[in-house]
């Protein structure tokens with residue numbers, strides 16, 4: 001019985017996971033639950049390719065018991081203790097590692113839960129007027145969760161928002177918007193998930209001014225080759241370099257002012273797969289100086305470059321990781337364009353960016369198979 005429904009969950013997950021405007025790389029997750037068990041995407045798997053064997057079996061009673069415990073106030077100790085309890089809440093014999101967002105899935109009584117990071121939705125969640133427009137469009141049906149550190153604190157914040165909403169409205173929410181993060185929809189059936197997702201998209205599209213324009217643009221071949229050599233000389237030895245030029249990439253690279261909406265991270269995905277800060281150079285001639293400045297401020301090499309007249313380049317130790325970084329940069333561009341319809345770009349704050357940078361090193365989901373476009 002569970003086998004057939006896990007096939008349904010896997011098919012639903014792949015359908016959304018294979019659309020780059022819904023989720024990229026290892027981002028997002030999905031789940032199905034019955035009375036006793038919650039099956040949730042395991043860490044290190046991608047929604048785009050998930051099979052029924054990619055879901056981790058969790059004991060719902062043990063998950064609920066996590067909320068009766070008290071954790072240390074210090075963030076590293078707290079996350080470690082909560083993670084240990086999450087691992088212990090697996091059904092006995094389970095060896096896969098549950099997604100860090102598992103706790104969130106458990107609050108929704110609906111059978112199917114799909115959590116994605118769509119660029120259109122993130123135009124709203126990364127918009128200065130995003131929350132106000134959310135209230136106009138969705139407040140009777142959906143929850144808004146402010147940006148907090150991922151992991152236990154995020155789950156706790158969602159739990160409180162969920163309880164407050166249920167008390168006020170006397171109903172169970174089925175849509176949740178997470179600031180600088182993404183979307184969650186919950187339904188008894190995959191068709192219900194599709195209906196809710198389509199309704200979110202059409203209401204947001206009704207408020208859009210301009211949409212992203214990713215029409216590919218030609219760059220002078222000699223200039224491109226010369227720029228790639230410059231970048232190769234600056235990048236760590238043996239790096240792979242991926243390049244793309246399209247309408248929006250070149251428009252944002254046109255000047256420092258034009259680049260401002262991309263000057264800091266929008267969501268944790270961007271930090272994990274494309275670095276916490278993109279390097280901007282107004283022209284290839286400015287690369288060496290911009291690189292030196294980047295290194296002195298960040299103590300590390302940039303992973304994505306935006307170069308006036310040339311376009312975007314991503315640098316990584318494998319071709320796949322370079323393509324993924326470039327895809328995340330394009331996602332940031334789409335969010336920047338969409339956010340213009342929702343009050344303009346709202347970035348993550350410096351302390352929240354730092355939390356992800358430090359957390360990522362040890363625990364974050366970067367193990368997911370990189371998925372280029």
Ligand SMILES: [Zn+2]
Pocket residue numbers: 027028101115116117181182
């Ligand atoms: Zn997420």
